[in-house]
Every structure is written in structure tokens, then in C-alpha cells.
Amino acid sequence: MKVKIEPRDECLGDGICADECPEVFEMDDDGLAIVVNATPSEDLREAIQNACDECPAEIISIEE
Numbered sequence: 001m002k003v004k005i006e007p008r009d010e011c012l013g014d015g016i017c018a019d020e021c022p023e024v025f026e027m028d029d030d031g032l033a034i035v036v037n038a039t040p041s042e043d044l045r046e047a048i049q050n051a052c053d054e055c056p057a058e059i060i061s062i063e064e
């Protein structure tokens with residue numbers, strides 16, 4: 001599984017993804033989300049999917 005935030009400049013900075021799955025998403029110094037683990041283990045899939053579903057900007061994607 002590969003996780004991306006794209007385009008990152010559309011991030012709204014609400015931190016939802018970082019709350020859902022802090023192992024994969026963090027907020028940077030500019031207040032935008034970054035992916036800190038782009039190839040996470042399967043046990044994080046549900047949390048990542050929640051982040052993806054709840055992202056208001058719809059910019060989180062999961063590739064198999």
C-alpha cells in the first residue's frame with residue numbers, strides 16, 4: 001500500500017488525518033499535512049482509510 005497527499009497545497013490544515021493515523025500523517029511547520037510513512041503496514045489500513053474518507057479536501061489516496 002502506498003499513501004499520498006496530492007495536491008498538498010489544497011490541504012485545509014484541519015489535522016483530521018493526523019488525528020486518525022498519526023503513524024502516517026503529521027502536520028508540518030506550515031500547518032499542512034505530510035505523509036511521514038508512505039508505505040505503511042497493513043494493520044494501519046483501517047485508520048488510513050478513515051483519514052482518506054474524512055479528508056474534506058479529498059486529497060488523500062491509497063494505492064495498492
Ligand code: SF4
Pocket residue numbers: 005010011012013014015016017018032033051054055056057058059060
Ligand atoms: S484531512 Fe485532508 S485537509 Fe485535513 S489535514 Fe489531512 S490532508 Fe489536510
